[in-house]
Amino acid sequence: MKVLVINCGSSSLKYQLLNPSTGELFAIGLCDRIGIANSKLEYEIPATDFELEINQDLPNHKIALELVVKTITDKEHGVVASIEEIDAIGHRIVHGGEKFAYSVMLDETVLAAIEENNELAPLHNPANLMGVRTCMELMPGKPNVAVFDTAFHQTMPAKAFMYPLPYADYTELKVRKYGFHGTSHLFVSNEMNRIMGNPEHSKIIVCHLGNGASITAVQDGKSVDTSMGLTPLQGLMMGTRCGDVDPATVLFIKNKRNLTDKEMDDRLNKQSGILGIFGKSSDCRDMENGIKAGDERAILAEDMMIYRLKSYIGAYSAAMGGLDAICFTGGIGENSAAIREGAVKGLEFIGAKIDTAINSTRKKGIVKLSTEDSRVLIYKIPTNEELVIARDTYKIVNENK
């Protein structure tokens, strides 16, 4: 079986062709700057390290996807002879609202139901749906499956997902915590459970730290709380997103600075986080280089990130009444020894002790970071959201046969 995984953003289209059973990756790539000048397609065959970059005008997603299909079926450097070899298409859909606790086969009714959530994720969902419609048009008859970022968190109890606002804001406007990065939290917590020998009961904290960052408490395989909320703005401090602030600051700054709604939204989503505090970049590597150079705002930014992360680890350990493992994933979680060490340093009182020597090596793959006498396991586990999407697609297609 070969599944094409599509992750459509407003100006990008990431794709992977893979075998959901073995995880074998046939091709991986990205169309960048769709609808903007200097658009291009990147294509890679991991088995042979073959790489190709095509600089071509990609005015819309349909033309971008046509180029993806043309490239993966190309006689010289393709990985399949024709699209007939592609069995199904799996789509990342950011917001499934309360309707979708599981992945689902896409049809017009499901598309309409997903569209109802567009206003909850205005930057992501319309782009995701455009990807689905384009695939349906270009590859008619192929099964398309939706895999939601929010689905894994639908197991949260009401006491965790409700905001203490007037109840009608929940019933009438669907305002509640939904959580995101669900496929990543699911993949990493499953891996951790597998490493622990699949115990009947487990208490795991997954820290997904990338440009976007969220942390999830996973008890007995189920998400019981997560740091992102109605939108992916709540929770941890991120690359350009502020995470938790007093809600009153929003109106205060907006009024004082005389900003429009859009300007205020941009301030919180695009000008805050690492970028807001450090000032020079939103990138963790730049911040860490700043720290080496003695930049005080870089030092403050990292201190804040670590402090907030540690506070969540403490809160979620308390919420679960204990802790068996802490896992780090995402670009920062997998690569920044300083953030990992900072986040767990001082947590010996809950039984978590990091081996600083192992933590600072650049070993790839799954790495155990806790000391032998640490009661709580600490692991670095590379995430693989595409594999979760491909596996779910395979499962749903088989169930619908």
Ligand code: AMP
């Ligand atoms: P992601 O969104 O998961 O791709 O993660 C992107 C973030 O990972 C950016 O902030 C990068 O600076 C960070 N990152 C990637 N490689 C490293 C590294 N070697 N050290 C520190 N941060 C890194």
